[in-house]
Amino acid sequence: xxxxxxxxxxxxxxxxxxxxxxxxxxxxxxxxxxxxxxxxxxxxxxxxxxxxxxxxxxxxxxxxxxxxxxxxxxxxxxxxxxxxxxxxxxxxxxxxxxxxxxxxxxxxxxxxxxxxxxxxxxxxxxxxxxxxxxxxxxxxxxxxxxxxxxxxxxxxxxxxxxxxxxxxxxxxxxxxxxxxxxxxxxxxxxxxxxxxxxxxxxxxxxxxxxxxxxxxxxxxxxxxxxxxxxxxxxxxxxxxxxxxxxxxxxxxxxxxxxxxxxxxxxxxxxxxxxxxxxxxxxxxxxxxxxxxxxxxxxxxxxxxxxxxxxxxxxxxxxxxxxxxxxxxxxxxxxxxxxxxxxxxxxxxxxxxxxxxxxxxxxxxxxxxxxxxxxxxxxxxxxxxxxxxxxxxxxxxxxxxxxxxxxxxxxxxxxxxxxxxxxxxxxxxxxxxxxxxxxxxxxxxxxxxxxxxxxxxxxxxxxxxxxxxxxxxxxxxxxxxxxxxxxxxxxxxxxxxxxxxxxxxxxxxxxxxxxxxxxxxxxxxxxxxxxxxxxxxxxxxxxxxxxxxxxxxxxxxxxxxxxxxxxxxxxxxxxxxxxxx
Numbered sequence: 414x415x416x417x418x419x420x421x422x423x424x425x426x427x428x429x430x431x432x433x434x435x436x437x438x439x440x441x442x443x444x445x446x447x448x449x450x451x452x453x454x455x456x457x458x459x460x461x462x463x464x465x466x467x468x469x470x471x472x473x474x475x476x477x478x479x480x481x482x483x484x485x486x487x488x489x490x491x492x493x494x495x496x497x498x499x500x501x502x503x504x505x506x507x508x509x510x511x512x513x514x515x516x517x518x519x520x521x522x523x524x525x526x527x528x529x530x531x532x533x534x535x536x537x538x539x540x541x542x543x544x545x546x547x548x549x550x551x552x553x554x555x556x557x558x559x560x561x562x563x564x565x566x567x568x569x570x571x572x573x574x575x576x577x578x579x580x581x582x583x584x585x586x587x588x589x590x591x592x593x594x595x596x597x598x599x600x601x602x603x604x605x606x607x608x609x610x611x612x613x614x615x616x617x618x619x620x621x622x623x624x625x626x627x628x629x630x631x632x633x634x635x636x637x638x639x640x641x642x643x644x645x646x647x648x649x650x651x652x653x654x655x656x657x658x659x660x661x662x663x664x665x666x667x668x669x670x671x672x673x674x675x676x677x678x679x680x681x682x683x684x685x686x687x688x689x690x691x692x693x694x695x696x697x698x699x700x701x702x703x704x705x706x707x708x709x710x711x712x713x714x715x716x717x718x719x720x721x722x723x724x725x726x727x728x729x730x731x732x733x734x735x736x737x738x739x740x741x742x743x744x745x746x747x748x749x750x751x752x753x754x755x756x757x758x759x760x761x762x763x764x765x766x767x768x769x770x771x772x773x774x775x776x777x778x779x780x781x782x783x784x785x786x787x788x789x790x791x792x793x794x795x796x797x798x799x800x801x802x803x804x805x806x807x808x809x810x811x812x813x814x815x816x817x818x819x820x821x822x823x824x825x826x827x828x829x830x831x832x833x834x835x836x837x838x839x840x841x842x843x844x845x846x847x848x849x850x851x852x853x854x855x856x857x858x859x860x861x862x863x864x865x866x867x868x869x870x871x872x873x874x875x876x877x878x879x880x881x882x883x884x885x886x887x888x889x890x891x892x893x894x895x896x897x898x899x900x901x902x903x904x905x906x907x908x909x910x911x912x913x914x915x916x917x918x919x920x921x922x923x924x925x926x927x928x929x930x931x932x933x934x935x936x937x938x939x940x941x942x943x944x945x946x947x948x949x950x951x952x953x954x955x956x957x958x959x960x961x962x963x964x965x966x967x968x969x970x971x972x973x974x975x976x977x978x979x980x981x982x983x984x985x986x987x988x989x990x991x992x993x
Contacts, residue, residue: 456484468886495856501741505853508775509745509894511731511931511955513905519956523780525764527609528757532556539567543701544978546755547762550704551609554601561601561612561656564704565594568614568658571702571981576659578984579678581687581696583619583629584660590614593656600654609761611654616703618691619660620667620740621647630740631672631690632665633866634858644738645770646707646749653765658703661693665867666855666875667714667742673868679721680979681945688721690714694752695722700981705753705762709739711746712847712928716950719752719936720918723946725965725975726752727759729767730956731931733779737772743850745894746928755975756937756966757785763958779956785966789824792960795831795914800921810947813940814917817949817968821915824967831914834903836922839896843929845882846897849890851875852882859883897929904930912960913953923952933958935965938974946974 458477461484465472472480512518532552533545539559542550553559569587576582597612619629622640629635643651650657662677664670670677670692677692679685680700687696691708695718698706708715710728719726727750734749741747751762760783769776801818804810818828834840855875858864864876871877904926908914916923918936927934932952939949949968953961969975 456481456488467884468889495860499857501854502737502772504741504744504774509731509931510775511901512777513901516905516955518777518779521780521782523782525760525781525783526785527551527761527783528785532558535559539563540571543567543571544754545704546975547613547705547753547758548609548755550613551611551761554597554612555606555609557601561594561597561614562591564612565590565614565656565658568703571700572659572697575680575700575702575981575984576697578981578986579680579683579687579696579700579702580675581662581677581693581700581702582616582659583631583662583672583674583693584627586623586626586657586659589626590656590658593651593654597654597656607652607654608765610650610765612656613654613704614656614658615650616659616661616694616697616706617647617650617657618663618694618706618708620663620709621660621707622738623647623657623660626660628660628740629673630666631663633673633868634861634863636673640738642738645735645772646766647738649766650707655765659697661697661703661706664689664692664714665869667709667711667740668869668875670718671868678984680981680984681723683984686721688718691718691726691752695719695724695726698722698724698752698754699979700984701978705751705758707762707766708750708752710748710750710928711743713924715748715750715752716918716924716934716936720946720948723938723948723978724752724754725756725759725935725937725969726750727763727935727958727962728933729763729958730779730933730953732775732777733767733933733956733958734763735768735770735773735776737770741854743847743854745846745850748931754978756935756962756969759935760785760959760962760966763962767958777956782959783962785963787963789826789964789967792826792913792964793911794821794826794828794964795908795911796828797833797914797916797921797923798830799833800917800923803920804917807942809942813942813947814949817915817939820971821964821968824964824971826964828915829911831907831911833907833922833926834900840900840922840926840929843893843897843900843925845885845890846893846929848878848882849885849893850882852879855879856883900926901930904932908932908954911954912957913951913964915964916950916952918948918950923950927952931955933961935961937965937969939968939972940974941977 461477533549621644667690670686670689677687679687694706694708699722715726715728751759804814859879934952936948936950940947951961
């Protein structure tokens with residue numbers, strides 16, 4: 414019997430139920446009762462008025478007084494949440510998915526088939542292969558014309574010689590690399606060929622966990638951080654037989670090209686930085702210090718250093734590559750992809766690292782098919798006409814991008830004009846998503862008092878961003894996510910007639926929009942101006958990473974831009990030394 418003496422239980426309103434639930438949380442859902450703050454620490458209506466001014470609200474005095482009575486308990490809840498120890502691998506319960514309701518994942522079987530070509534003519538000197546593509550190295554290794562050990566020794570020597578000049582190496586993994594190379598040679602000699610990455614030396618951005626080897630995030634507070642596990646990408650590269658020769662520099666906590674060791678240099682113009690935050694992968698790949706590298710992007714961190722360093726960079730569709738074991742910055746935006754010297758290199762590396770691992774819940778099981786001999790006639794290719802028109806203001810660039818269009822048309826492309834959603838202050842405000850999520854990712858660092866150890870302390874740098882991000886109300890963050898959905902819908906409408914579109918990097922809103930919507934992109938070389946690389950960009954429908962790579966590959970095969978690389982012998986002695 415209830416206390417109502419046999420009568421029907423008293424019904425409670427939804428508001429009363431929520432209040433009771435909130436009371437339960439306050440009273441002990443986190444393990445113990447939240448202490449009542451002392452009277453001299455009480456929150457007043459005047460305190461809320463200050464908060465209202467920051468947030469642009471206009472509550473009345475009675476409303477603020479009512480809020481003040483509740484906010485003491487809320488503050489206790491916040492303190493309790495912040496006290497919970499969370500591993501970097503723990504994601505929020507809410508996930509971002511780029512595919513709109515009603516849209517379907519691509520169907521079909523995954524398949525991978527490298528282009529056919531004879532092995533590169535090899536003179537017997539490993540240093541002659543420093544700038545060879547990963548595919549060319551793969552053919553030589555498979556044909557047993559060069560050993561993985563010979564290539565590994567060559568790249569390790571180049572990393573020791575030129576890495577300090579470019580300041581692009583955090584940790585040489587020489588002992589591990591030579592062990593992996595010897596194993597690869599032994600397996601290949603015995604006929605146990607794992608696939609096209611077997612025996613190829615590579616470098617990774619220093620935010621991936623590597624068991625027993627430090628992972629510094631490019632930031633002084635993490636200089637001696639060592640994990641006891643490997644990131645999924647590291648593990649998959651190992652399973653494919655790749656050889657890890659170095660952990661490469663990154664802008665601290667994935668911002669820019671400056672890390673605790675200084676500025677990472679651009680091998681084309683070493684007086685300048687290599688852009689970021691995948692600064693080391695861009696610099697090392699362009700300088701022929703690795704066979705290929707792995708970078709990450711939240712808002713330009715693969716595209717930008719690829720453009721500056723003239724390497725081919727693939728930023729896959731959001732949710733294609735597991736981020737398990739990678740530094741979490743912005744859970745709903747972080748992406749992992751290859752940075753290489755050729756387009757097919759990117760396809761080859763992507764084929765080894767994509768797909769679900771059961772550890773990153775954002776990763777979907779979508780097929781990837783690579784057949785470089787397939788004609789482009791089955792693809793609908795759009796063009797961002799506004800971006801190409803903007804290049805006409807510069808005579809050299811006008812000629813370069815005019816030739817881009819002509820080259821693709823000779824490959825059978827018939828362009829369809831694409832008009833992107835107009836710029837909107839609301840879309841510009843989506844940057845607060847980065848502020849909020851990054852603030853949460855590094856809340857422990859912020860509360861530790863070690864933000865002052867970061868090299869960059871300006872208004873737009875992480876210390877200030879983390880502090881500002883922590884003030885943004887959750888309701889406004891969710892509103893930003895709703896605006897993000899509106900952008901997803903408008904991008905879907907803009908791209909409904911095409912499989913991909915061609916644009917000019919950094920021209921118009923493509924970079925910002927597609928990082929928020931999750932669309933894939935690849936950038937590759939299309940010319941030179943004043944001794945610096947010029948790039949073209951291919952942006953695809955969601956999960957059509959294959960389409961952008963096919964068109965970029967066809968463009969590359971019709972040109973010779975990828976054959977020009979910086980002269981590393983002229984690099985001045987700049988930057989910090991690599992450690993072994």
